[in-house]
Structures are given as C-alpha cells and as structure tokens.
Amino acid sequence: MELKxxxxxxxxxxxxxxxxxxxKIDATTLALNExxxxxxxxxxxxxxxxxxxxxxxxxxxxxxxxxxxxxxPFRALPRDNDIVIFKDIFSEHSNPELLxxxxxxxxxxxxxxxxxxxxxxxxxxxxxxxxxxFEFRAPNAxxxxxxxxxxxxxxxxxxxxxx
Numbered sequence: 001m002e003l004k005x006x007x008x009x010x011x012x013x014x015x016x017x018x019x020x021x022x023x024k025i026d027a028t029t030l031a032l033n034e035x036x037x038x039x040x041x042x043x044x045x046x047x048x049x050x051x052x053x054x055x056x057x058x059x060x061x062x063x064x065x066x067x068x069x070x071x072x073p074f075r076a077l078p079r080d081n082d083i084v085i086f087k088d089i090f091s092e093h094s095n096p097e098l099l100x101x102x103x104x105x106x107x108x109x110x111x112x113x114x115x116x117x118x119x120x121x122x123x124x125x126x127x128x129x130x131x132x133x134f135e136f137r138a139p140n141a142x143x144x145x146x147x148x149x150x151x152x153x154x155x156x157x158x159x160x161x162x163x
Contacts, residue, residue: 002145002146003027003028003031003145005144005145006028006031006144006145006150007031007035008144009114009142009144009152010032010035010083012035012036012038012039012041012082013039013041013082014039014040014041015039015040015041016036016039016041016042016082016083017036017041017042017043017044017080017081017082018032018036018041018042018043018044018081018082018083018084018085019043019044019045019046019076019081019083019084019085019106020032020043020044020045020046020084020085020087021046021048021074021084021085021086021087021089021099022045022046022047022048022085022086022087022088022089023047023048023049023087023088023089023092024047024049024053024088025045025047025053025055025056025059026087028085028087028116029045029059029087030056030058030059032085033058033059033062034058041082042063043062043063044062044063044064044076044081045059045062045063045064045065046064046065046067046074046075046076047064047065047066047067048067048068048070048074048089048092048093049066049067049068050068052066053066070089070092070093070094071093071094071095073098073099073102074099074102076102076103076105076106077106078105078106079105079106079107079108079109080106080108081106081107081108081111082107082108082111082112083107083111083112083113083114084103084106084107084111084112084113084114085113085114085116086099086103086113086114086115086116087116087117087148088116088117088118090115090117090122090127091117091121091122096130097130097134100113100130100131100134100136101134104134104135104136104155107155108155109155109156110154110155110156111154111155112152112153112154112155113131113136113152113153113154113155114150114151114152115127115131115150115151115152116145116148116149116150117148117149118147118148118149119146119147119148119149120149121149122149122151124141124149124151127139127151128141128151128153131151131153132153135155135156136153136154136155137153137154137155137156138153138154139151139152139153140152140153
C-alpha cells in the first residue's frame, strides 16, 4: 500500500488528536499513529471486531476501544478530535448516521471527517449527500490509495448544527 499521497491529506499540529474507527488495523493505522506521535499529538483507535484482536507493539500506547457489535456506537468526547477517519466500517455499521452524529460532536470546528471503503463498496455520490445532510461541508472524493475510495469533508463552525 503506497501511503505517501494518503499521508499528504494530513497536516498534524502539536497536540492534535486523530481517531481512526475501523474493523482492522493495517498500514494506514500505523502510519497515522506515526505522524501524530511525531508532533506529540494523540492517536485514538475504535476497533470494531467480533473477536478480540491483538494490538501491534507500535500501538501499545494508543487509546484503543474494541467494540464487538456493528450496531454499537464508538465513544468519543465532545470537540476532542481534529480528524475522524472511518475505514472499512461505514458500509458495515447498521447505523452510519449515528457514526456521523458522533463524529460531528467529537470534532473540533473546521476539523475533517474521512470515510474510506474498499474500491467499489461505497456509493460516493450518496456518501457526499449524507455528509452534507449531517452538516459536513465541501465533501470531496480523493483518489490517493489504489485499494480504497476516500471521501473527505469538513465540519464548519457556525453552519447548520452550529456548535
């Protein structure tokens, strides 16, 4: 997996908090942790998995929550994350709208949400519409990974849902 272009989507600043919500740990998880640790930020992981997954040594210091059911929400404090990345979870979760509501609440203003799914799984136009419905602005499909479709949008201050 070529991650250079993917990592160019991020500009971590000291103290930033990034959260990945996913069903499996992979190279994107490790790379995100590495770039956020480099600026003394915090990486968080919400892992949807029916069996307990072993956590790689590089992620031992990461705040991790393992969630066994795809209808259960992940936990995140209000206005406490700078980016939320949904990877391989959005199409599987029984309530993607709930995921977006939690993301909206936990994101700081002008923060980003990213939805990644294996190529061909996600209806990109419908995903962009859903993001707009939940007050995420300027949704863009970005082609940076061969195996994934990726849509990125921004939570804007004082729009729609307000604060």
